[in-house]
Amino acid sequence: MVQDVAEFIRKAETDYVAGQTQLSKYVQVSMYETLNKIDAYVNSKHISGETDSQGREKPFFNIVTAAINIWFRATDLDRKNVKVKPTKASQDIAAFLATCHLQYWMTKENFGQFLNKWGRSLAKYGSSVVKFVEQDGKLHPMVVNWSRLIVDTIDFDSNPVIEILELTPAQLQQRPGYDQEMVQQLLEARTARQEMDKRKKDTKNNYIRIYEIHGNMPLSYLTGEEKDKWTYTQQMHVVSFLARKDKGEFDDFTLFKGKEARSPYMITHLMEEEDQTLAIGAVQNLFEAQWMVNHSVKSIKDQLDLASKLIFQTSDGNFIGQNALTAIEQGDILIHAPNQPLTQLANNSHDITSNQSFSAQWQSLGNQINGISEAMLGQNQPAGSAWRQTEALLNESHSLFEVMTENKGLYLEKMMREFIIPYVKKQMDTAEEIAVTLDNYHIDKIDSLYVPSEAARRYNEQATNQVLSGQNPAPYNPAQAQAQVQQEVQQQGNTRYFKPSDIPDKTWKELFKDLEWELEVDITGEQRDTQAVMETLNTALKIVASTPPERLQDPNFKLLFNKILEQSSVVSPIEIANIPPAPPQPPQYKVSESISFKDLPPDGQQQMAAQ
Numbered sequence: 346m347v348q349d350v351a352e353f354i355r356k357a358e359t360d361y362v363a364g365q366t367q368l369s370k371y372v373q374v375s376m377y378e379t380l381n382k383i384d385a386y387v388n389s390k391h392i393s394g395e396t397d398s399q400g401r402e403k404p405f406f407n408i409v410t411a412a413i414n415i416w417f418r419a420t421d422l423d424r425k426n427v428k429v430k431p432t433k434a435s436q437d438i439a440a441f442l443a444t445c446h447l448q449y450w451m452t453k454e455n456f457g458q459f460l461n462k463w464g465r466s467l468a469k470y471g472s473s474v475v476k477f478v479e480q481d482g483k484l485h486p487m488v489v490n491w492s493r494l495i496v497d498t499i500d501f502d503s504n505p506v507i508e509i510l511e512l513t514p515a516q517l518q519q520r521p522g523y524d525q526e527m528v529q530q531l532l533e534a535r536t537a538r539q540e541m542d543k544r545k546k547d548t549k550n551n552y553i554r555i556y557e558i559h560g561n562m563p564l565s566y567l568t569g570e571e572k573d574k575w576t577y578t579q580q581m582h583v584v585s586f587l588a589r590k591d592k593g594e595f596d597d598f599t600l601f602k603g604k605e606a607r608s609p610y611m612i613t614h615l616m617e618e619e620d621q622t623l624a625i626g627a628v629q630n631l632f633e634a635q636w637m638v639n640h641s642v643k644s645i646k647d648q649l650d651l652a653s654k655l656i657f658q659t660s661d662g663n664f665i666g667q668n669a670l671t672a673i674e675q676g677d678i679l680i681h682a683p684n685q686p687l688t689q690l691a692n693n694s695h696d697i698t699s700n701q702s703f704s705a706q707w708q709s710l711g712n713q714i715n716g717i718s719e720a721m722l723g724q725n726q727p728a729g730s731a732w733r734q735t736e737a738l739l740n741e742s743h744s745l746f747e748v749m750t751e752n753k754g755l756y757l758e759k760m761m762r763e764f765i766i767p768y769v770k771k772q773m774d775t776a777e778e779i780a781v782t783l784d785n786y787h788i789d790k791i792d793s794l795y796v797p798s799e800a801a802r803r804y805n806e807q808a809t810n811q812v813l814s815g816q817n818p819a820p821y822n823p824a825q826a827q828a829q830v831q832q833e834v835q836q837q838g839n840t841r842y843f844k845p846s847d848i849p850d851k852t853w854k855e856l857f858k859d860l861e862w863e864l865e866v867d868i869t870g871e872q873r874d875t876q877a878v879m880e881t882l883n884t885a886l887k888i889v890a891s892t893p894p895e896r897l898q899d900p901n902f903k904l905l906f907n908k909i910l911e912q913s914s915v916v917s918p919i920e921i922a923n924i925p926p927a928p929p930q931p932p933q934y935k936v937s938e939s940i941s942f943k944d945l946p947p948d949g950q951q952q953m954a955a956q
Contacts, residue, residue: 350566350582351597354495354507354556361495368620376498376623380491383470383628386635387413397643401650406642408635408708412627412715416468419746420615420753422460422868424451427757430867441791446769447761454486462488463613467753471626472614474506477764480521484768486760489610491623501612501622505560511552523583523600531598534587555585555600559608567602581605611763613756615749627715634711641704645697660685716745754868761866792834800826885909 365375385392389405396402427447431440451457466473466488474489474496489508497504512520517528531553562580564573583601588594614624804826808818888906896902 349597350558350562350599350602351556351584351586351595353505353562353566354558354584355586355595357505357507358495361498364498366498366621374498374621379623379629380470382632383626384492386628386631387469391639401647403639404642404646406638406704408638408711409628409631412631412711412717413465413468415717416615416627416715416746416749417465420468420749421464422750422753422757424448424457424460426754426868427451427761428867430865432865447765450484450765450769450772454484456486459486459488464753466490467613467615468627471616471618471624471629472612472622474501474610474612475760476508476609477611477760478609479768482772484765486764496622498622499620503561505558505562506608506610508557508559510555510557512555513551514553517553517555517600520600522603527598527600531585531600534596553585555583558582558584559605559610567604579605579607607763611756611760613753615752617752630714631711634707634714637707638704641700641707645700648695648697648700659688757868758866766866792831796827796830796834797823800830803830881909 362377365373367373382392386407386409389407391403391405394403427444429440429443429447463473463475470491474491474494476487476489478485478487493509495507495509514532517523517532518525559581560579561577564576564578565571566580566582567573567578581601581603582599585598585600586595587598589596612622615626616624618624800823801821804821808821811818885906892902
């Protein structure tokens with residue numbers, strides 16, 4: 346019998362919710378439970394209930410949110426950190442224009458917001474799944490919440506990925522490619538939204554639960570033929586099912602099925618763990634610390650609550666079995682037998698300091714595990730601490746986040762090469778104008794190419810019109826024509842507008858037909874010591890100012906100087922190599938006792954005569 350997709354999804358969901366992974370002899374984990382525990386702690390909720398066995402409320406002293414925020418800030422990447430870097434000087438302008446196209450796409454698709462969501466998810470869970478969907482000619486990046494995913498807990502890439510969607514009837518009917526006949530049948534049996542363990546999210550019944558699965562699966566899922574169950578292809582299916590009254594029976598609805606080129610999902614990690622789909626994030630590192638801090642705070646709260654009550658004791662037998670504390674809270678008056686004393690019980694709080702110290706130890710341990718220093722939390726350093734010592738501690742703490750940021754950069758580069766750049770290259774068959782904000786280097790570089798050619802083009806156009814009208818055009822004055830164009834360009838500030846050509850049928854794709862996209866994708870954003878960078882640049886400036894021009898052209902000097910610039914990671918040697926040389930200064934002559942007027946060359950004699 347050929348297994349169908351719906352049956353596969355039901356089994357995968359059951360195994361994911363109830364199953365556990367044996368990582369080693371003493372380590373057994375449930376990815377589903379771990380994710381739910383993370384969500385509970387982030388929202389300051391106990392997984393054992395909000396009250397204790399006596400009905401007293403349990404406080405939640407949240408220490409995980411601060412850790413998430415620090416991880417998020419320390420590993421942040423922005424759109425400006427994504428660049429296409431040339432590997433040789435001749436590719437400088439091509440790489441720059443490719444970066445312009447990437448930045449233009451990022452702006453249109455709000456890629457900066459995607460990066461923020463992605464970074465927050467990584468800081469919270471340690472791992473995050475991103476999805477790239479091309480629809481209506483546009484590529485949409487998104488971060489998929491773990492609560493919507495059913496995945497293999499050991500190997501993400503080699504197994505199908507199931508995403509749970511809950512759509513309204515209108516959304517189902519508007520989805521392109523869905524079998525609308527099946528959609529209509531499904532809409533006749535609506536259910537309230539549910540969690541994976543069948544708990545209802547709310548009482549609304551106008552949401553339909555569907556499953557979207559992508560993966561390398563048997564071809565029989567598409568053909569229904571027994572002979573195809575050993576042939577595997579990359580497929581996508583969208584199904585839904587409803588339980589019948591008979592136990593174990595379901596009504597299945599296939600809304601879409603077909604082959605696809607590749608899976609739209611990609612998993613990313615800050616620090617990947619071997620044989621685990623879910624890495625360890627800031628919250629999971631604090632599981633024990635959060636529990637022990639809550640335990641300590643609960644103990645302190647119970648002591649303070651007890652100390653705030655007036656509790657009496659007596660030897661009068663009439664009070665046997667009575668709750669004096671409740672009677673006092675209700676305002677009753679205690680009456681005791683004659684000559685029987687009524688004394689207050691010593692219920693003052695004791696040893697709260699030990700609980701506070703115990704809690705502080707766990708918080709300190711949690712910060713050490715997560716690589717968080719006191720300075721990163723905004724706490725004042727002990728009196729007498731040197732500023733350089735604090736700076737050194739911060740740099741050491743950030744070294745862990747340097748590795749995490751590097752990993753994020755590598756995953757972002759993978760997104761660029763596998764999803765974004767192929768899409769952008771495919772969409773370059775257009776002559777659409779793009780606007781780009783440039784730095785000073787690229788402004789000078791672009792203007793040095795654009796201004797002369799634009800000045801010549803304008804003169805040729807004007808001269809052609811004058812000749813056709815019977816006039817004689819004036820001689821071409823490059824300096825005057827270029828100055829006029831340069832003045833117009835400078836009014837645009839640091840923004841430039843690019844088109845592939847003034848020819849209407851010329852496109853970016855044709856302009857870049859010889860451009861190899863095997864350029865280096867440069868993802869920056871690691872923490873930098875600004876003071877050290879400025880010292881390096883200041884030293885480089887002094888070297889250039891004090892070194893004779895002929896020495897600057899020495900190959901050994903240029904090699905060492907470029908190595909210094911590469912280490913600073915601020916100025917590229919390619920940028921310096923592309924700087925045009927300064928125009929030669931005309932020789933200056935003046936009369937002296939050692940040189941007579943007649944000894945000067947002819948041009949020198951004319952200059953002296955003019956003076």
